[in-house]
Amino acid sequence: MKPCFFIPALLFYTGVFAKTIHVGANQLYKNITSAVADAAAGDTLLVDAGHYREKNLIIKKSIVLRGLNYPVLDGENKYEIISVMANGVIIDGFRVVHSGISSLEDLSGIKIYDCKNVIVKNNLLEDTFFGIYSQNSTNCTIENNGLTATSKEEQQSGNGIHCWKSDSLRILGNKITGHRDGIYFEFVKNSIIWRNTSTKNIRYGLHFMFSNDDMYVSNVFSNNGSGVSVMFSNRIKMFSNYFEENWGDASHGILLKEISDGYMQGNYFARNTSAIYMEGANRIFMAYNTFANNGWALKIQASCMDVVLEHNNFTGNTFDVGTNGSLVQNTFNHNYWDKYEGYDLNKDKIGDVPYRPVSMYSMIVEKYPPAMILFRSFITSLLDKTEKILPSLTPENLKDNAPLMKKAF
Amino acid sequence: MTDILRNRIVLVYTLFLLAASLSVFSLEDNSSKGLLSLLNIILIVVPLVSIIFSTIYVYNSAEFIELLVSQPLKRKTIWLSLFTGLSASLLVAFFIGAGIPVLIYQATMIGFTMIAVGSLLSIIFVAIAMLATVKTRDKAKGIGAAIMLWLYFSLLFDGLVLFLLFQFADYPMEKPMIAISALNPIDLSRILILLQLDVSAMMGYTGAVFKDFFGTYTGIGFSFATLILWIALPVWYSTRKFNTKDL
Amino acid sequence: MIIASNVSKQFGKLKALDDVSTTCNKGECIALIGPNGSGKTTFIKSILGMVVPDSGFITFKDKNILHHWKYREQIGYMPQIGRYPDNMTIGQVLDMMKDIRSENPALDEDLIKAFSLNNLLNKRMRTLSGGTRQKVSAALAFLFNPAVLILDEPTAGLDPVASEQLKEKIIAEKEKGKLVLITSHVLSELDELVTRIIYMQDGKLLFHKSIEALRQDTGEDKLSKAIAKVMTK
Numbered sequence: 012m013k014p015c016f017f018i019p020a021l022l023f024y025t026g027v028f029a030k031t032i033h034v035g036a037n038q039l040y041k042n043i044t045s046a047v048a049d050a051a052a053g054d055t056l057l058v059d060a061g062h063y064r065e066k067n068l069i070i071k072k073s074i075v076l077r078g079l080n081y082p083v084l085d086g087e088n089k090y091e092i093i094s095v096m097a098n099g100v101i102i103d104g105f106r107v108v109h110s111g112i113s114s115l116e117d118l119s120g121i122k123i124y125d126c127k128n129v130i131v132k133n134n135l136l137e138d139t140f141f142g143i144y145s146q147n148s149t150n151c152t153i154e155n156n157g158l159t160a161t162s163k164e165e166q167q168s169g170n171g172i173h174c175w176k177s178d179s180l181r182i183l184g185n186k187i188t189g190h191r192d193g194i195y196f197e198f199v200k201n202s203i204i205w206r207n208t209s210t211k212n213i214r215y216g217l218h219f220m221f222s223n224d225d226m227y228v229s230n231v232f233s234n235n236g237s238g239v240s241v242m243f244s245n246r247i248k249m250f251s252n253y254f255e256e257n258w259g260d261a262s263h264g265i266l267l268k269e270i271s272d273g274y275m276q277g278n279y280f281a282r283n284t285s286a287i288y289m290e291g292a293n294r295i296f297m298a299y300n301t302f303a304n305n306g307w308a309l310k311i312q313a314s315c316m317d318v319v320l321e322h323n324n325f326t327g328n329t330f331d332v333g334t335n336g337s338l339v340q341n342t343f344n345h346n347y348w349d350k351y352e353g354y355d356l357n358k359d360k361i362g363d364v365p366y367r368p369v370s371m372y373s374m375i376v377e378k379y380p381p382a383m384i385l386f387r388s389f390i391t392s393l394l395d396k397t398e399k400i401l402p403s404l405t406p407e408n409l410k411d412n413a414p415l416m417k418k419a420f
Numbered sequence: 421m422t423d424i425l426r427n428r429i430v431l432v433y434t435l436f437l438l439a440a441s442l443s444v445f446s447l448e449d450n451s452s453k454g455l456l457s458l459l460n461i462i463l464i465v466v467p468l469v470s471i472i473f474s475t476i477y478v479y480n481s482a483e484f485i486e487l488l489v490s491q492p493l494k495r496k497t498i499w500l501s502l503f504t505g506l507s508a509s510l511l512v513a514f515f516i517g518a519g520i521p522v523l524i525y526q527a528t529m530i531g532f533t534m535i536a537v538g539s540l541l542s543i544i545f546v547a548i549a550m551l552a553t554v555k556t557r558d559k560a561k562g563i564g565a566a567i568m569l570w571l572y573f574s575l576l577f578d579g580l581v582l583f584l585l586f587q588f589a590d591y592p593m594e595k596p597m598i599a600i601s602a603l604n605p606i607d608l609s610r611i612l613i614l615l616q617l618d619v620s621a622m623m624g625y626t627g628a629v630f631k632d633f634f635g636t637y638t639g640i641g642f643s644f645a646t647l648i649l650w651i652a653l654p655v656w657y658s659t660r661k662f663n664t665k666d667l
Numbered sequence: 668m669i670i671a672s673n674v675s676k677q678f679g680k681l682k683a684l685d686d687v688s689t690t691c692n693k694g695e696c697i698a699l700i701g702p703n704g705s706g707k708t709t710f711i712k713s714i715l716g717m718v719v720p721d722s723g724f725i726t727f728k729d730k731n732i733l734h735h736w737k738y739r740e741q742i743g744y745m746p747q748i749g750r751y752p753d754n755m756t757i758g759q760v761l762d763m764m765k766d767i768r769s770e771n772p773a774l775d776e777d778l779i780k781a782f783s784l785n786n787l788l789n790k791r792m793r794t795l796s797g798g799t800r801q802k803v804s805a806a807l808a809f810l811f812n813p814a815v816l817i818l819d820e821p822t823a824g825l826d827p828v829a830s831e832q833l834k835e836k837i838i839a840e841k842e843k844g845k846l847v848l849i850t851s852h853v854l855s856e857l858d859e860l861v862t863r864i865i866y867m868q869d870g871k872l873l874f875h876k877s878i879e880a881l882r883q884d885t886g887e888d889k890l891s892k893a894i895a896k897v898m899t900k
Contacts, residue, residue: 378589379585379586379589379593381585381593381594381597382582382585383630384581384597384601384607384611384630385578385581385582385585385607386614387456387459387460387463387610387613387614387617388463388574388578388606388607388610389460389463389464389574389575389578390575390578390579390582391578391582392460393575480750480753481750481752482750483746483748483749483750484750484751484752486717486746487744487746487749487751487804487807488767489715489716489717490715490716490717490739490742490744490746490817491739491744491764491767491768492736492737492738492739492740492767492768493736493739493767494736495736664719666676666678666712666717666718666719667712667717667718
């Protein structure tokens with residue numbers, strides 16, 4: 012967190028000779044564009060509350076733009092509202108509304124072009140196509156913004172926080188709802204996503220592609236069209252996030268596709284159709300995660316290798332683990348499964364017989380989805396029971412050899 | 421006329437249900453898991469007890485029914501009072517045995533659905549039992565038929581459906597499945613509860629089809645109407661049969 | 668009072684009733700006699716509407732009984748085997764019957780008194796002996812002062828005292844001008860009761876005669892001997 016405070020401090024320090032410019036209906040400058048034109052690097056613009064139609068406000072100087080009581084910047088459904096093209100710009104406390112919509116350009120509420128050390132914080136963005144856009148930027152902070160879009164269709168809506176080809180970003184404490192993807196990362200390195208809430212977005216709460224060495228912590232992703240998708244990335248760390256109520260056949264708490272060397276700990280998955288869907292995932296370590304009341308806690312395709320699950324809690328899931336093949340190269344150990352019916356004679360709190368988290372019926376449903384309608388009927392429980400005694404369909408070595416008798420944490 | 425049933429078996433059934441549901445709820449730390457175990461009791465034991473008990477009861481009171489027929493009473497009245505008597509007592513048993521524990525431990529939508537569905541199942545299987553008894557004169561045959569019917573509804577039917585499913589795996593089976601499920605009151609009840617219990621899994625594409633149907637008010641209305649039809653039709657038909665039956 | 672015209676009934680291959688026609692009038696006490704499976708009980712059940720004839724019809728007071736039930740108010744029926752719901756007490760059974768036939772206020776409780784059933788009102792049916800149940804059945808048949816009494820093997824299972832009391836009651840009712848229909852195997856018992864005999868065999872009604880006519884025809888005084896003579900003919 013330190014750099015975050017460090018940057019403004021640096022700015023104040025260099026701004027000893029900087030001046031403060033007031034903008035507002037009762038001030039010398041009636042609009043922001045004229046004030047920006049007269050400002051010098053290091054100046055601070057204080058903008059009074061009011062309704063400003065600045066068309067496309069382009070900032071090419073390192074200035075601080077601060078709104079008092081959320082002045083409204085209106086894009087009149089035609090323009091990109093703020094374009095930042097200088098290093099060290101701070102945009103703080105605006106209400107940015109009605110950006111244009113274009114299928115050719117990614118018109119945004121606030122867009123950062125090829126800059127460093129830009130801070131966008133405490134803004135409210137409403138009805139923008141893209142919300143806050145970072146293009147080819149480094150060491151920027153996007154903090155405490157609220158983004159709300161209202162489009163119903165994917166084509167009519169851009170992403171909330173869209174980061175492309177950037178490095179060392181900090182995305183902190185934003186609330187995003189109603190966009191196509193809540194947070195979008197493509198070719199972004201060494202960045203952190205922390206304490207954001209991304210709900211009810213049309214497609215993904217978080218969309219992550221070709222981005223290595225990133226980390227996301229303590230975010231809430233709920234009720235998104237397709238949950239969270241993390242694809243083609245390496246060395247991603249995921250801690251203490253909430254994935255909730257992502258419902259639908261193609262919807263997952265989190266989709267992990269072609270991911271290597273990931274680390275997931277302390278995440279909480281509740282009431283998702285499938286909490287984790289893994290395809291081509293390698294060397295993922297998952298520990299101390301909670302899977303509660305999901306349709307499938309884990310759908311792990313046969314293309315996954317060396318996925319390790321330890322000390323996770325599985326409770327109230329309809330199916331614990333689903334898979335499509337019989338070859339299993341993943342390890343389950345010391346997890347708590349509420350469906351475990353084994354015993355613990357030596358009282359070491361570890362079940363004496365292995366637990367097989369793949370039920371016969373989950374294999375059947377995987378193949379013939381309409382069979383779901385027979386779930387929990389007498390015949391299916393019979394099938395499951397016989398399968399437990401004589402495994403034939405379920406993968407032989409997909410099992411937890413040391414299931415816990417009590418919750419792992 | 422209706423208070424014929426202060427039967428020892430009903431009492432035992434009540435106590436059994438009570439013990440089962442109480443232990444299920446107190447043994448499981450997670451009360452929704454208790455509900456699951458209770459679901460099995462409701463879907464298997466309730467129909468079984470309802471159908472067997474009613475069949476045996478009707479056969480055992482054959483002579484008394486004869487006596488009643490010789491009285492100035494409409495046969496319809498006799499048969500319907502027998503039906504109400506049986507269903508009322510089994511309902512009371514079910515409600516005390518399973519309903520009250522559910523209300524104590526799980527007064528949620530799931531709990532209410534479960535009670536509603538269990539009650540309907542009790543009545544449905546009384547109706548089916550009475551149909552079985554009116555069709556067969558021989559007691560042993562009748563009880564056999566009742567057991568077969570129960571086996572069919574709780575096991576064989578689902579087996580057939582599963583078989584059909586595998587056979588027609590290449591076709592879109594979601595819609596026909598809804599129609600097929602209406603042919604078995606136990607399936608219908610199970611789906612109604614499933615929609616509340618496994619809502620996450622039911623939200624998958626196929627599940628969503630079911631959910632879209634059964635989850636809507638029309639769907640729920642349809643299901644309950646079908647269940648009530650499952651009561652009305654056997655009762656209507658067996659009353660008709662009983663009206664012209666030689667005793 | 669009761670007229671049966673060409674009544675036939677078939678159970679599977681068995682012809683239970685084969686073209687039976689007869690007339691029963693009030694003030695008579697008619698014995699239905701015949702070997703086992705001769706159709707006596709079926710005939711009684713037809714009159715009670717428990718069995719619906721395949722062909723022919725039965726009228727009660729000049730009305731066809733088919734699909735009617737009201738006429739049964741005027742019949743008291745005592746079944747061969749009386750079984751009642753196990754968990755009801757005698758009192759409850761009596762009350763229930765009174766409830767069903769509430770339109771008839773004048774109760775005839777002679778038999779209840781004679782059998783001293785009043786002392787047993789709180790006994791459950793399950794605990795009763797066959798004889799006691801038979802007493803309940805008899806008491807119920809007479810309770811509502813019906814115009815017609817139909818008794819299926821009334822004395823079977825009754826102890827001699829009760830049996831005698833029942834016979835007295837039957838005679839008394841006959842004297843009052845009621846129609847009494849009895850089936851029985853024990854012919855000796857019927858001697859003093861009956862005025863007419865209906866003899867059935869294989870579903871056919873062989874004859875319907877007054878007892879005097881029968882005695883004259885056979886020259887036998889005892890009913891049992893007379894019947895034996897008819898059968899050997």
